[in-house]
Amino acid sequence: MNKLRVxxxxxxxxxxxxxxxxxxxxxxxxxxxxTDDTNEAEVVIxxxxxxxxxxxxxxxxxxxxxxxxxxxxxxxxxLVTGCLSQRxxxxxxxxxxxxxxxxxxxxxxxxxxxxxxxxxxxxxxxYAKPVWNPAQDQPRLLSTPQxxxxxxxxxxxxxxxxxCTIPSIRxxxxxxxxxxxxxxxxxxxxxxxxxxxxxxxDTTAHTELTGILEQLENIDGLRWIRLLYSHPAHVTEKLxxxxxxxxxxLNYMDMPIQHLADSVLKRMNRRILSSxxxxxxxxxxxxxxxxxxxTTVMVGFPGETDLEYQELVNGLEELEFTHLGIFxxxxxxxxxxxxxEGAVEKEVVKERIEILIDLAEKYQTRDMKKKKGTxxxxxxxxxxxxxxxxxxxxxxxxxxxxLEITNPGDIAPGTFTRVEITGGKDDVIVARRIESA
Numbered sequence: 355m356n357k358l359r360v361x362x363x364x365x366x367x368x369x370x371x372x373x374x375x376x377x378x379x380x381x382x383x384x385x386x387x388x389t390d391d392t393n394e395a396e397v398v399i400x401x402x403x404x405x406x407x408x409x410x411x412x413x414x415x416x417x418x419x420x421x422x423x424x425x426x427x428x429x430x431x432x433l434v435t436g437c438l439s440q441r442x443x444x445x446x447x448x449x450x451x452x453x454x455x456x457x458x459x460x461x462x463x464x465x466x467x468x469x470x471x472x473x474x475x476x477x478x479x480x481y482a483k484p485v486w487n488p489a490q491d492q493p494r495l496l497s498t499p500q501x502x503x504x505x506x507x508x509x510x511x512x513x514x515x516x517x518c519t520i521p522s523i524r525x526x527x528x529x530x531x532x533x534x535x536x537x538x539x540x541x542x543x544x545x546x547x548x549x550x551x552x553x554x555x556d557t558t559a560h561t562e563l564t565g566i567l568e569q570l571e572n573i574d575g576l577r578w579i580r581l582l583y584s585h586p587a588h589v590t591e592k593l594x595x596x597x598x599x600x601x602x603x604l605n606y607m608d609m610p611i612q613h614l615a616d617s618v619l620k621r622m623n624r625r626i627l628s629s630x631x632x633x634x635x636x637x638x639x640x641x642x643x644x645x646x647x648x649t650t651v652m653v654g655f656p657g658e659t660d661l662e663y664q665e666l667v668n669g670l671e672e673l674e675f676t677h678l679g680i681f682x683x684x685x686x687x688x689x690x691x692x693x694x695e696g697a698v699e700k701e702v703v704k705e706r707i708e709i710l711i712d713l714a715e716k717y718q719t720r721d722m723k724k725k726k727g728t729x730x731x732x733x734x735x736x737x738x739x740x741x742x743x744x745x746x747x748x749x750x751x752x753x754x755x756x757l758e759i760t761n762p763g764d765i766a767p768g769t770f771t772r773v774e775i776t777g778g779k780d781d782v783i784v785a786r787r788i789e790s791a
Contacts, residue, residue: 358430358469359387361395363420364497365413366403368504368553368582368752370436371497372488374401377435377465379493384466388495392420396430397469402438404523406684413438417450424452431469433457441523443480451475459484459524463492484510484525490538499735501768502549502578502751503542507535507566511555513585515612516623516690517655517683520555527555532562536569539576548768549578549733551750557581558588564596571602577770578733580750582608587626589634598641604747606646607638614669615662618655621694628669635673646748648677653710654703655683657696663706670713676721677754678714680707718755722783725775729788732757734769746773746783757783 360381364374377399382388389395398420402413417434424432435457439446443456454472457465458480468479487509496503510525511518539550550570560566570579579602586609597603613619614628638645651666670678682703685692725746734744735751742762749755759765759773765787773785 357385357387358397359389359395360397360399360469361389361392362399362401363392363416364401365416366401366405366409366437368551369506369555370401370403372494372504372506372553373436373459373462375494375497376488376492377401377462378495378497380463380466382495383493386466386469397433398423398429398431399433399435399465402434402436404437404441405519406681406686408684410438410442414449417446417453421450421452424454431455431472433465433469433472435459435462435465437523439480440484441519443478447476447478455479460486462486484523485528487528487530489530490534490541496545496547498751499767500546501733501735502551503547504553505535505539505542505550506530506553507557507560507563508554511559513556513559513587513625514623516621516694517652517686519686519689522688524555527559529560529562532566532569535566536573539570540573543573543575546768548576548770549580550576551580551582553582556583556585556588558584558593564593567596567600567603571600576602578747579603580606582750584609586611586631586634587624591637594634594638594641594645598645604646605638605642605644606648606748606750608648608750608753609634610650612650612652613655613662613666614651615658615665618658618662618666621657621691622652622655623690628665632669632673635675644748646676647673648679648750648754649675650679650681651710652681652683653706654698656685656691656694656698658683658698667709667713670710674720675717676748678710678717679753680710680714682707718780722778725783726777727775729772729774730785732759732771732773732785734759734762734765734767734771736767737762737765742787755781755783757785759785759787761786763787 362374403409423429431454433455434453439456440458455477460481461479509528511520512527611631731747734742742759742765744757772788775785777784
């Protein structure tokens with residue numbers, strides 16, 4: 355029995371969260387004492403993000419904070435894993451000499467053994483091109499509330515968008531087996547999960563997605579199935595129709611479009627035209643006028659002209675996405691876009707983003723007016739002294755609007771209930787409970 359107390363700090367997206375949950379599960383299985391309080395931990399593992407420069411700096415700041423504790427002897431061991439270890443191993447070794455081990459993606463399953471074996475700083479466990487594809491037999495200790503969990507369909511990505519570092523960090527696309535996905539889903543439902551959120555670098559790249567969804571629908575006890583990270587080039591009418599006809603698959607799709615000017619989409623290597631994106635949105639809304647579409651767009655891509663930017667704005671005003679995320683382009687070393695000419699000035703990018711933030715707020719205001727007075731299905735995520743906090747079916751955890759239920763009574767987390775929308779402001783919708791759903 356390993357009596358060391360170990361804490362895992364997770365940074366980044368839901369894909370990273372699953373990696374962190376696998377780390378936690380393997381540590382617990384190996385007999386380590388897992389704690390979410392880093393103050394009482396003897397070993398800290400930082401699971402990093404490195405998608406863009408901002409994420410790299412956030413990860414580096416956290417490493418620096420805990421390296422200071424390691425230097426002072428307040429930690430017995432400090433390990434760094436995840437995308438940053440995979441991407442910038444040599445630089446990290448020089449920058450953070452008190453880190454005991456830098457661990458790449460393929461070595462994540464070996465972390466319990468690595469903790470035991472390392473006896474000096476600067477050990478490296480990184481392979482050049484990841485091939486790890488976590489299966490259902492990997493232990494997971496959920497870090498989400500008990501009633502929802504993320505379910506990974508694939509690892510890596512082969513889309514090779516010109517701005518993206520993911521293929522070089524996480525490797526080429528590796529599909530999980532359908533049987534493995536369904537087995538893990540059943541195991542999650544058996545421990546109380548009622549909402550499964552399907553994720554991958556590109557969920558719609560799984561060639562058997564519709565079959566996976568059909569089998570997930572047949573799992574007793576599973577209530578909601580939600581789809582994130584859909585590449586529009588792989589979204590089909592068949593998939594949309596399947597979603598709309600289903601009683602469990604939510605009419606909610608997260609579909610990052612990145613841009614709506616064909617010339618920019620071509621430079622981004624997105625392999626899709628704006629006309630197809632518009633067709634997908636139109637088809638979704640024809641099947642269901644309330645079909646929820648979340649998207650993200652990138653502003654300031656190299657060479658983005660005023661005309662191209664205006665095409666993006668005009669297209670967004672036409673399509674009226676339910677949720678809109680906006681990002682500034684970040685030139686990432688090793689990507690094709692980083693070598694392109696025509697950098698857009700930072701002040702111009704800032705002005706363009708501010709215009710889109712106003713548009714996103716208009717989306718929310720319109721949606722709020724539409725919802726007010728309606729009855730909606732919701733789930734409670736946690737309880738506060740004054741209210742229950744959760745989400746409508748139309749919101750995903752962590753990225754969409756929260757729901758505040760003002761008359762919670764004795765309602766418990768994980769309860770599905772019907773609510774009447776009474777108002778809301780900014781990122782919070784306010785409602786009163788009608789009944790359990």
